[in-house]
Amino acid sequence: MDMKIFYVAALFLGGWLWSYIFIRQIMFNFITAYPLIKKMNALQENLIAVGAKRYTTISTLVCSVFSLILLAVVIRFCPLYLAISFAAGAVIAFIMLIKMVSPRNRAMFDSFCTAYCRFVPDDELRTAMFNKKTGPIRSRLKAMGLTGSFIPEFRS
Numbered sequence: 001m002d003m004k005i006f007y008v009a010a011l012f013l014g015g016w017l018w019s020y021i022f023i024r025q026i027m028f029n030f031i032t033a034y035p036l037i038k039k040m041n042a043l044q045e046n047l048i049a050v051g052a053k054r055y056t057t058i059s060t061l062v063c064s065v066f067s068l069i070l071l072a073v074v075i076r077f078c079p080l081y082l083a084i085s086f087a088a089g090a091v092i093a094f095i096m097l098i099k100m101v102s103p104r105n106r107a108m109f110d111s112f113c114t115a116y117c118r119f120v121p122d123d124e125l126r127t128a129m130f131n132k133k134t135g136p137i138r139s140r141l142k143a144m145g146l147t148g149s150f151i152p153e154f155r156s
Contacts (some may be wrong), residue, residue, distance in 0.1 A: 001136040007083045011078065015089030022067040025096060029060045032108045033116070039150040043141070052119035102154045109134075 033056045040048040057151050103109050110132045117129035122144070128136035138148035 011082045012089040013083040015086035016093040018070055019090040019093035022063045024061055024097050024101065025063045026119055028108060029056050031101050032103045032112055036103055036112055044147045046121060047120060049119040052116050106154045111154060
């Protein structure tokens with residue numbers, strides 16, 4: 001009986017980690033990365049390189065494949081009570097993360113800037129994105145004759 005409790009707890013933690021690592025990344029790609037790339041491309045065609053969309057697509061595919069493999073292993077080899085424990089951990093992590101994965105969240109916007117600054121050809125804009133400073137990003141876009149309305153404002 002003690003080992004069953006240990007296995008339930010381990011699978012609960014595994015489900016939580018699975019959701020936190022893979023599902024969060026997939027959510028980030030669809031809720032934050034793709035929309036911001038699309039908005040940057042709408043402002044100017046070469047404001048962000050084509051490689052940014054490829055990078056995000058590859059990230060989504062890799063996370064989906066690993067996620068499906070792990071899910072298949074849990075479904076195939078675990079008894080029902082362990083699969084339910086895994087699902088409970090995943091659902092709890094998903095509920096915790098759903099409100100945080102948005103470009104309006106400072107951490108997610110900073111993650112986008114850190115990951116995608118290398119795809120920006122303009123040196124000053126790339127530096128502003130690397131430093132994760134919204135004011136300089138907006139200033140550079142304005143100097144380029146573009147509107148930075150998609151850049152969120154964060155309070156200190």
